[in-house]
Amino acid sequence: GAVVSQHPSWVICKSGTSVKIECRSLDFQATTMFWYRQFPKQSLMLMATSNEGSKATYEQGVEKDKFLINHASLTLSTLTVTSAHPEDSSFYICSARDETGRRGLSNQPQHFGDGTRLSIL
Amino acid sequence: GQQVMQIPQYQHVQEGEDFTTYCNSSTTLSNIQWYKQRPGGHPVFLIQLVKSGEVKKQKRLTFQFGEAKKNSSLHITATQTTDVGTYFCAGRQGGGTSYGKLTFGQGTILTVHP
Numbered sequence: 650g651a652v653v654s655q656h657p658s659w660v661i662c663k664s665g666t667s668v669k670i671e672c673r674s675l676d677f678q679a680t681t682m683f684w685y686r687q688f689p690k691q692s693l694m695l696m697a698t699s700n701e702g703s704k705a706t707y708e709q710g711v712e713k714d715k716f717l718i719n720h721a722s723l724t725l726s727t728l729t730v731t732s733a734h735p736e737d738s739s740f741y742i743c744s745a746r747d748e749t750g751r752r753g754l755s756n757q758p759q760h761f762g763d764g765t766r767l768s769i770l
Numbered sequence: 771g772q773q774v775m776q777i778p779q780y781q782h783v784q785e786g787e788d789f790t791t792y793c794n795s796s797t798t799l800s801n802i803q804w805y806k807q808r809p810g811g812h813p814v815f816l817i818q819l820v821k822s823g824e825v826k827k828q829k830r831l832t833f834q835f836g837e838a839k840k841n842s843s844l845h846i847t848a849t850q851t852t853d854v855g856t857y858f859c860a861g862r863q864g865g866g867t868s869y870g871k872l873t874f875g876q877g878t879i880l881t882v883h884p
Contacts, residue, residue, distance in 0.1 A: 683871070692776075692858065693813065693874045742812055758803055758815040759860075759872065 651677050651747045655762025663770055668730045670765045672699075672743030675724075679745035682726040683759065684718065687740040699726040699743075733769045741765045772797050772863045776875030784883050789846040791878035793859035800862050802835055802842045803872065808855045816844075849882045856880070 652675040660668050672682055680701040685693040697718055698706040705718035717729040726745075730737055744759040773796040783789050793802065801820045805813035817826055819835035819842060826833045832845045842859055856879045860872040 685874075690879065692876045695871065695873070698871060744813075758818055760815065761805075761812040764812045 651760040653743065653745050653760045653762040655743055655765055657765060658763060659766050661768045661770065662733065664734050665732055666769075668733055668767060670728045670730075670741055670743070672726045672728070672745070672762050673724055674745045677747040678723040679747070680723060682720060682743055682745045684716075684726075684728050685742045685744065687742060687764075693742065730767065733767070735769045738767055738769045741767060772861070772873045774859060774861045774873045774875040776859055776878060778878055779876060780879050782881045782883065783849050785851060786848050789849050789853070789880055791844050791857050791859075793842045793861070793875050795840045795861045797840070797863050799839050802862070803860045804833060804842075804844055805858045805860060806855050807858065807877070813858060849880070851882050851884055854880060854882050
């Protein structure tokens with residue numbers, strides 16, 4: 650089945666550090682990937698949609714200069730949390746849909762990575 | 771914008787009891803998906819409903835999509851301790867772009883006491 654790999658799993662760093670999170674689709678192509686943030690016991694909040702070869706689409710209230718997204722290939726999207734502060738501590742999860750030779754993309758399930766737990770001291 | 775409300779927020783049951791979580795959208799959905807997230811894990815896709823009034827079953831799990839395609843439910847018969855986790859519905863609004871943006875409900879945290 651479709652597998653999404655997310656790295657790293659855990660990050661603990663000092664305030665002011667920039668943190669890069671990678672999301673890879675291992676056995677399928679994904680022109681679109683999604684980045685979510687989840688606080689403890691809360692739902693997944695979509696932060697942005699990552700588009701291969703073009704600019705990401707950010708949700709309302711998400712600072713694009715704070716959360717830099719790059720989607721340089723059909724299998725890799727990265728999220729960089731710039732100058733992270735304690736309030737940025739959260740669980741960040743990416744997802745992707747298997748788009749290989751498929752129609753009706755909107756009906757395809759999203760496959761999630763294992764997530765990255767970010768703790769800013 | 772689209773809102774997806776899910777209730778209840780928490781549900782505690784004894785093993786063997788049934789469990790139901792409900793999802794309600796402020797707008798008509800083109801499809802709705804259900805995910806399960808175990809404690810400390812990531813969401814795992816369970817099922818997708820597309821058609822109005824659709825009912826699908828997976829062993830002890832029954833999923834329904836309302837006639838108006840604005841609400842959905844997940845029912846678990848005779849819960850087991852392995853059912854523990856958070857169940858999320860996620861709806862995609864009808865029409866618009868086709869890049870598959872989903873809006874997640876708040877989730878229902880299910881605990882099962884043996």
